[in-house]
Amino acid sequence: QSALTQPRSVSGSPGQSVTISCTGTSSDVGGYNYVSWYQQHPGKAPKLMIYDVSKRPSGVPDRFSGSKSGNTASLTISGLQAEDEADYYCCSYAGSYTFEVFGTGTKVTVL
């Protein structure tokens, strides 16, 4: 099972919106509505930002939103803020043999 494909980096100015893609296959992203997104600051543990494609855990700002179309999921950060600068990883359930697969990770830079 290969890792899900994410762009290596994206960037935006404060207040702008950025979108991170996460491309898999019909066996993972496209086959289940179990895509999650994680934010990881340097030296810190990942933090759950989105689950079940578009649900936000309590405490996560509504600037973060998720969606999916076919085999590609997306995370959009609206109104970009300095503290959003971090690495972001997607994760998808991939069935009862492979279970969970992470994306390659995307570095978000706030210009």
Next chain:
Amino acid sequence: QVQVQESGPGLVKPSETLSLTCTVSGGSISSYYWSWIRQPPGKGLEWIGYMYYSGSTNYNPSLKSRFTISVDTSKNQFSLKLSSVTVADTAVYYCAREHSSSRGAFDIWGQGTTVTVSS
């Protein structure tokens, strides 16, 4: 508030067995799936496997079957054993809880424990 904390040796020699423990506090280990996830230096996250509090386990099929996850409900702990370690197993190892109503949604993470494989 539920918290998890990894513990284990920071340094392991090649070919030895690595043992890590995850202690759950502020809540019960019951009724949840608990995973181990690792991150090699400068690289991405890799799911290792999970166990249910009942003891059932599943592992990443991409990894050779060197991993064993077990649970001790009396201590509210679960453990990871990795046999025949190599330098490629050098990583930060995290334990994490899976969201109760989802899959692949890890809502509680430990701070991670760094494991270095070196002679």
